[in-house]
Amino acid sequence: MAAPYACDPGDSRGRQYPEALSTFRSAFQRDRDRIIHSSAFRRLKHKTQVFVEHEGDYYRTRLTHTIEVAQVARTLAGALGLNEELAEAVALAHDLGHPPFGHTGEDALEALMAPYGGFDHNAQALRIVTRLERHYADFDGLNLTWETLEGIAKHNGPVHPPYSYAMAEVNDAYDLELGTHASAEAQVAAIADDVAYNHHDLHDGLRAGLFTEADLMELPVTGPAFAEVDALHPGLDPMRRRHEALRRIFGVMVEDVIAVARNRLEGLRPSCAQDIREMDGPIIRFSKPLFQNLKAIKGFLFTRMYRAPSVVVERQRVTGVVNDLFPLFLRDPSLLPEEWQRDVAQATDETALARVVLDYVAGMTDRFALQEHARLIG
Template sequence: MAQSLAAFACRAEAGKGRCHPEPESAYRSAFQRDRDRIVHAQAFRRLEYKTQVFVNHEGDHFRTRLTHSLEVSQIARTLARILGIDEDLAEAVALAHDLGHTPFGHAGEEALNEVMAAHGGFDHNVQTFRIVTDLERRYAGFDGLNLTRETLESLIKHNGPVREPVPSAIRAFASCWPMSLDGQGSAEAQAAALSDDIAYTAHDLDDGLRAGLFDFEEVRELPLAGDVLRDLERRHPGLERRRLVQEVIRAIINRLVVDVIEETGRRLRRHAPASPADVHAMPVPLVAFSAELLPDFQAVRAFLHRRMYRHYKVRRMQYKAGDVVRSLFRTLSDRPDCLPDDWQDRHARTPPSSRPRVVADYIAGMTDRFALAEHRRLLDPDTLTR
């Protein structure tokens, strides 16, 4: 395996170890074990009932955080294999990158960030880090998942270097177990990040078309997507709508992936990184879209923000979802005796100044349907008679 990797790839056998030392596996690399621990985590299973844009009960075929994470991991594996970097590390980052999301997508995160403004705010990327280093409670010898330093650094830097001010949770962990917070992320982290961009852009187009938030006539006017649509209509005239949607999305993903591969090849020739350290020190990311395609990609993103994320039907749903999260936070902060027993214990053991974070952790871990059920149990008087 090691011989097939590029010189700038991360290597499990040359890794920096884990915060809590453990014996190596005879059959799995350290990065394979990281990936497997993420898949078996409770937070990963809960992604099945956490949404991207639509609330979970809106329809069976819209993306959830789980299906999105699986789609990101598929693209990340493809990029990693072609670029000669570690597939297991890229896949681990792809599968873990959304663990910290709240119920109800970005609406839930915005609401939780609002109510936590006086207590450090809330950010799903930081919450992902807290989950894998502390909040998962599965193992006898440590809290969290005890991932390798390479996986942790790739997770916190998959969107680029960690800028000041460094979030307190990351700063506290790094002070006990030093990590590199500046510089570019690993090539594997960058591949996972671009895979995320590719997956959610293409698949939000898919979900928006299926939900009827916009139609093909609007997509036809977009760069990239419009080119793909016109080409498919020429080659497959009269193709039924359902198949046409699927073919458009498939072709968009392919164009984006090919562009990343070709642009990364150009950057490899220009910068010639000979080690992971060289990747960290590069003035620009190694894995990237080309300058020619990027404006077209950004135009599609702007269209989705305007016609999908800001659509009045989505905004109505987001408004109600945010209200659920804010109400849960206020109620459980005022009445921590309404928390489940284990969370009450955690709340009682925590210094008063940090107790809002415990309530936020409890809410952030909820799925959409559990948050709605908990809201009914706590705040709907009719449930007293049911």
């Protein structure tokens, strides 16, 4: 049974372009399905998390990460009586706006777009689902519900001015109440993102040989997890030992979030979804002790993985790719594909043209960006 503070698809604030109701699917189910069938979602298959997409078949891509986030979001939403379809839709859309090469590509585009209204991947995701997906006869974008758009915009918390141009543009059309918190479902999607990447970055870092299980024995949460496995299964095969420990770490995070949320919901007693939005802090979060422990793990990962020498070298290389491509297209937009020339023709000044170039470059996959760089620049 749904909790009173869950978002009800029957009470949705609706879509920008009214549509007939589906016979079999709720409004949030339709949002989820449209996101899965979008071109931007398919491109996540060849966009990186930490490692560039071609470096190994076992490392996470944006797509596998997104699927893991959606799974955790559904688990959390179900345990808390929230709407699982809305939580899943926001989770599936949360990384649509990421450019090629992960946070490295995002950093490069932020710098390049600074004179033209900025770049933010959440705002870019909104631009994709409201403008850049062009498949339907009656509208640009996916025509998602207000609740899903709100979740994409502010699942990480309220958004305060100054807004990037893309965020301002979407908010002008939909009034997403950016100064408030998002629904509990969107907050679930946000913390599911934390759970997923804390887990899989440990896994990918181990597989890449950037650190060892012995290193993790020295950290909170990870050390006790490996110790528990060793006590229960002495002499276990190393790969099974790794998996058993990592799944315990996963479980610790999920169970902590559920326990904290249940306790806060019981104490605050929100009577509707809007009560969640108007609270002075997020309702879905880690306990303070676990948050501090995860902070220590993130600090370890920052040093040993995100800034590992081999990763830094690759970051420099792919930053160069983005820094070459963006100004090249800005100087000569005729190099953009034919289907982008309509947008080029409608650009009234350099800022508008830069935004068209951004939409194109941000939509590239890792492999396509590398191929285009080799073709155009060598």
